[in-house]
Amino acid sequence: MPIRPVFPALWITWGAWFAMVFGVVGLIRVSWGAWRRHRWRARGWCVHCGYNLGGVVDPCPECGHASA
Numbered sequence: 001m002p003i004r005p006v007f008p009a010l011w012i013t014w015g016a017w018f019a020m021v022f023g024v025v026g027l028i029r030v031s032w033g034a035w036r037r038h039r040w041r042a043r044g045w046c047v048h049c050g051y052n053l054g055g056v057v058d059p060c061p062e063c064g065h066a067s068a
């Protein structure tokens with residue numbers, strides 16, 4: 001019966017946990033950004049900074065981002 005924990009197995013377990021947590025966090029961040037850009041574009045706002053372009057100004061006077 002081993003007294004000390006089996007370190008390679010422990011590292012693999014921790015590695016799997018970290019990969020899963022960071023994967024989920026990354027997925028949420030990416031989907032949140034995509035949803036936000038979609039919402040801002042639908043409202044006629046700059047997709048980069050959220051400035052209200054009024055649907056005519058291009059590029060954005062606030063940050064210089066060209067939406068077209």
Ligand SMILES: [Zn+2]
Pocket residue numbers: 046047048049050051060061062063064065
């Ligand atoms: Zn902008």
